Amino acid sequence: MRDVAVIGIGQTPIGELWDLSLRQLGANALRQAAADAGIEKPDTLYVANMLATRLSNQAHLATLVADYAGWRGIEAATIEAACASGGMAFQTAVRAVASGMVNVVAVCGVEKMTDETTAQITSALATAADADYEGAHGASFVALNALIMRRYMYEYKVPHQAFGAFSINAHKNAVNNPNAMFRKAISQAVYDRAPMIADPINLYDSSPICDGAAAVILAPLDMAKRLGKPIIRVRASASATDTLSLADRRNMLSLEAASGSARKAYQLAGVNPSDIDLFEVHDAFSVMSALSLEGAGFAEPGTAPYRAQDGEFAIGGRLPISTMGGLKGRGHPVGATGVYELVDLITQLRGEAGANQVQAAALGMTQNIGGTGATVVAHILERAG
Amino acid sequence: MRDVAVIGIGQTPIGELWDLSLRQLGANALRQAAADAGIEKPDTLYVANMLATRLSNQAHLATLVADYAGWRGIEAATIEAACASGGMAFQTAVRAVASGMVNVVAVCGVEKMTDETTAQITSALATAADADYEGAHGASFVALNALIMRRYMYEYKVPHQAFGAFSINAHKNAVNNPNAMFRKAISQAVYDRAPMIADPINLYDSSPICDGAAAVILAPLDMAKRLGKPIIRVRASASATDTLSLADRRNMLSLEAASGSARKAYQLAGVNPSDIDLFEVHDAFSVMSALSLEGAGFAEPGTAPYRAQDGEFAIGGRLPISTMGGLKGRGHPVGATGVYELVDLITQLRGEAGANQVQAAALGMTQNIGGTGATVVAHILERAG
Numbered sequence: 001m002r003d004v005a006v007i008g009i010g011q012t013p014i015g016e017l018w019d020l021s022l023r024q025l026g027a028n029a030l031r032q033a034a035a036d037a038g039i040e041k042p043d044t045l046y047v048a049n050m051l052a053t054r055l056s057n058q059a060h061l062a063t064l065v066a067d068y069a070g071w072r073g074i075e076a077a078t079i080e081a082a083c084a085s086g087g088m089a090f091q092t093a094v095r096a097v098a099s100g101m102v103n104v105v106a107v108c109g110v111e112k113m114t115d116e117t118t119a120q121i122t123s124a125l126a127t128a129a130d131a132d133y134e135g136a137h138g139a140s141f142v143a144l145n146a147l148i149m150r151r152y153m154y155e156y157k158v159p160h161q162a163f164g165a166f167s168i169n170a171h172k173n174a175v176n177n178p179n180a181m182f183r184k185a186i187s188q189a190v191y192d193r194a195p196m197i198a199d200p201i202n203l204y205d206s207s208p209i210c211d212g213a214a215a216v217i218l219a220p221l222d223m224a225k226r227l228g229k230p231i232i233r234v235r236a237s238a239s240a241t242d243t244l245s246l247a248d249r250r251n252m253l254s255l256e257a258a259s260g261s262a263r264k265a266y267q268l269a270g271v272n273p274s275d276i277d278l279f280e281v282h283d284a285f286s287v288m289s290a291l292s293l294e295g296a297g298f299a300e301p302g303t304a305p306y307r308a309q310d311g312e313f314a315i316g317g318r319l320p321i322s323t324m325g326g327l328k329g330r331g332h333p334v335g336a337t338g339v340y341e342l343v344d345l346i347t348q349l350r351g352e353a354g355a356n357q358v359q360a361a362a363l364g365m366t367q368n369i370g371g372t373g374a375t376v377v378a379h380i381l382e383r384a385g
Numbered sequence: 386m387r388d389v390a391v392i393g394i395g396q397t398p399i400g401e402l403w404d405l406s407l408r409q410l411g412a413n414a415l416r417q418a419a420a421d422a423g424i425e426k427p428d429t430l431y432v433a434n435m436l437a438t439r440l441s442n443q444a445h446l447a448t449l450v451a452d453y454a455g456w457r458g459i460e461a462a463t464i465e466a467a468c469a470s471g472g473m474a475f476q477t478a479v480r481a482v483a484s485g486m487v488n489v490v491a492v493c494g495v496e497k498m499t500d501e502t503t504a505q506i507t508s509a510l511a512t513a514a515d516a517d518y519e520g521a522h523g524a525s526f527v528a529l530n531a532l533i534m535r536r537y538m539y540e541y542k543v544p545h546q547a548f549g550a551f552s553i554n555a556h557k558n559a560v561n562n563p564n565a566m567f568r569k570a571i572s573q574a575v576y577d578r579a580p581m582i583a584d585p586i587n588l589y590d591s592s593p594i595c596d597g598a599a600a601v602i603l604a605p606l607d608m609a610k611r612l613g614k615p616i617i618r619v620r621a622s623a624s625a626t627d628t629l630s631l632a633d634r635r636n637m638l639s640l641e642a643a644s645g646s647a648r649k650a651y652q653l654a655g656v657n658p659s660d661i662d663l664f665e666v667h668d669a670f671s672v673m674s675a676l677s678l679e680g681a682g683f684a685e686p687g688t689a690p691y692r693a694q695d696g697e698f699a700i701g702g703r704l705p706i707s708t709m710g711g712l713k714g715r716g717h718p719v720g721a722t723g724v725y726e727l728v729d730l731i732t733q734l735r736g737e738a739g740a741n742q743v744q745a746a747a748l749g750m751t752q753n754i755g756g757t758g759a760t761v762v763a764h765i766l767e768r769a770g
Binding site for chain 2: 072
């Protein structure tokens with residue numbers, strides 16, 4: 001097993017990008033990452049995407065993007081695990097490099113959501129849930145998350161306003177990120193007055209519908225050491241699964257795939273939660289931030305919103321999260337999100353996060369969640385020189 | 386890099402399986418493969434699928450199938466490369482085992498096509514082509530293949546009836562395969578009289594719309610040696626890509642991804658085309674059999690249909706192809722096909738192919754094609770004891 005490093009990153013701004021197609025978005029991020037890595041072309045490309053077949057009539061996306069990036073002929077495949085597609089594509093790439101069968105592997109998360117109607121987007125997103133037992137009954141994806149949030153509020157007696165701290169932190173961090181969709185801070189009053197999307201999830205509890213692409217280039221650690229740049233080593237890549245349908249879970253407030261993937265990641269890296277300097281959380285909905293933090297061992301069950309209110313997860317706090325704006329502020333192009341999380345983490349580990357730099361960031365973690373917690377991927381990366 | 390072996394196989398019959406859902410099909414094939422391998426559960430599951438998001442409203446399929454197979458918690462991701470999904474999922478699994486990061490990896494190809502209308506299926510299949518430059522102009526997938534076949538007939542002056550030899554051979558072999566969709570032989574006269582689908586592709590030049598699932602279990606070669614069963618070793622796993630759109634190809638009769646993947650596979654295995662005992666060809670359309678055979682070095686350009694007429698590709702011939710019926714006779718549940726090809730090859734290498742057994746089959750190859758040749762995966766497997 002070879003050690004694996006990230007040698008290049010790239011990303012497009014996130015937004016309603018009506019003048020850029022899927023292939024253009026993907027190639028833009030990839031060319032940037034390849035230039036950053038100083039490579040001509042990779043051996044293999046894994047594209048993370050969830051919705052192109054439905055919203056853009058395009059399957060076979062990895063091969064299309066490889067060609068448009070100028071890399072006709074290389075290996076290519078698309079990896080999908082709903083909103084955890086990006087994390088699973090990165091894991092696939094880590095193993096390909098570790099196998100010794102290929103050397104340089106590119107990962108590109110790309111999603112184009114805004115060209116279709118809200119109804120089409122809502123039904124496309126619902127394919128992340130169990131089609132036969134949830135989707136067929138009309139449950140949208142936000143509705144399922146609303147059930148979880150309502151249960152959290154009831155079970156732990158947490159008032160809705162306590163969740164605002166997650167959104168306020170994310171929006172504050174997005175202000176300084178030139179690639180973020182929403183570069184404006186919000187106050188608790190703005191959060192409290194926001195219109196409901198699916199009670200109790202309001203506008204600021206939800207991440208936006210958007211377009212974007214992010215990319216990373218992986219290579220053997222030995223190759224990375226010869227490049228004379230900050231070395232970002234993959235210390236752990238772990239994933240776990242749960243039932244797609246909420247009704248089949250043992251406890252809908254305990255994301256077993258979040259705790260399972262985090263436990264495996266800590267074991268592989270030989271570290272504890274307290275060793276982690278920053279955590280890119282999957283804040284697709286406020287309640288998912290809470291459940292991910294609690295599942296990964298960063299907060300006791302039922303306490304994460306209060307800890308957020310205390311500033312523990314702000315830059316400068318005990319464990320900064322959503323440091324470049326997270327899914328809420330930076331944006332959530334669903335299949336691309338896991339790669340954006342990694343790009344944000346690597347930006348921090350390299351010390352290139354500008355006004356949002358987490359001081360002395362040496363060891364960081366991401367958690368990328370698919371469905372209402374059915375697939376969760378945890379990565380631990382380290383600045384190794 | 387660890388050597389990798391296949392320790393279990395499973396498959397469902399192929400057909401219009403209206404009383405079985407996606408998760409049931411997938412789990413049926415996987416449980417059969419796990420029982421064959423004698424394992425409780427794998428560490429990781431890769432599901433190959435192309436159409437579930439469109440035709441069954443279901444993304445996130447790998448995690449769903451893992452749970453339904455009784456393996457809640459294991460790693461899972463879906464791999465897609467149009468009709469080459471199965472081959473790319475197998476390659477992903479080979480690398481995961483070779484990396485040493487996981488030990489036992491399951492691959493399941495599953496597709497459910499027949500629950501929707503022909504119009505919906507036709508547009509879903511067209512997503513394998515370039516949506517912006519082919520699909521948007523109304524080109525269906527069979528229409529694109531018809532362009533290729535017409536060009537082949539014109540360029541090489543091959544009459545349509547010469548292609549019949551591929552269909553006759555495939556149907557003959559399907560008769561003895563209990564899992565095949567069409568267990569009936571056809572004659573040249575039947576082929577010649579078949580109705581046109583998209584001129585010059587007639588009914589017997591096309592593979593059917595169908596449902597089915599196939600599965601394999603991979604493990605380190607060392608583990609396979611302890612099981613006391615025929616050892617099936619993966620000698621080479623290679624893939625290559627080309628443009629999605631036909632108009633961008635340098636030569637539409639030369640599948641560069643077919644020749645590229647085959648060349649890499651021979652090099653990795655250290656063998657020549659003449660060393661291969663049987664070849665599971667991707668006969669989605671008759672002309673694809675010809676182009677794959679020619680790209681892989683088994684026939685000179687423009688000659689494959691004549692060689693088929695001479696019986697070279699029949700069981701007992703120089704290089705048997707489509708030995709269990711191929712995509713035409715056995716069936717072509719698109720995302721699952723690459724795994725069916727591997728299951729058929731392994732059945733032959735184990736000496737379990739019954740009336741269709743290729744004598745002294747020790748080294749075999751598959752080629753799995755996505756789109757009109759944009760992604761091609763070549764695998765060489767060997768009976769190693």
